[in-house]
Amino acid sequence: MSKTIHVEEAPQFPLPFSHAVRSGDFVYVSGQVGVNPANNEVVGNTIEEQTRQCLANLEIILGKEGLTLDHVIKVNAFVSRSEDFPGYNRTYAEVFSSPYPARTTAPVDLGAYLVEIDVIAYAPAKRGESQ
Template identity: 80%
Template sequence: MSKAIHVPEAPQFSLPFSHAVRAGDFVYVSGQVGVDPVTCQIVGQTIEEQTRQCLRNLEIILEAEGLTLDHVIKSNAFVSRPEDFPGYNKTYSEVFTKPYPARTTAPVAMGAYLVEIDVIAYSQAKRTID
């Protein structure tokens, strides 16, 4: 059985999706972009600013389920401009702690949104180094 999760503090868009879905011990969080959760306006014009805000929006949704970014086991990121990959990687590595989640990153044109990230979190444990 799965449960749709709606988080009033997270950015609200009039699109057909749930902020997240819990399926057993896993929480699948829909892609988030670098917008202010109250105004839904893009935060900053750099990949670093938008990545930081995007990750904060993911945190808001995870917190509603009692989780943190340390519970994330997989992330998928879409970056608008290939030249922004270094800035994205720098900010990602500043926000996530080691050991990093498994990850996919792909270039995808998204207009003014420079990055979108979705994650899968495992609620029973945080990432550890084996």
């Protein structure tokens, strides 16, 4: 059985998707971009600023289920410009702690957005904890 998750404090878009879906012990969070949840305006014009905001938006959604980024076991990231990969990696390493989640990062044209990230979180334990 799965449960859809909608979070009022997260960015709202007129698109057909749920912020997240919980299925058993896993929470699948839809892709988030670096926008301010209050007004959906892009935050900053650097990959670092947008990555921080994107991850903050993901954490808002995870928080609805009592989770944090420490529960994330898989990250899928889409970066608009391949030259931004170093800045994305630096910011990612500042926000996530070791042991890091499994990860895929791919270059994709995102228009005004420099990054989009979706995650899978495992609810019973944080990364690095045994069950």
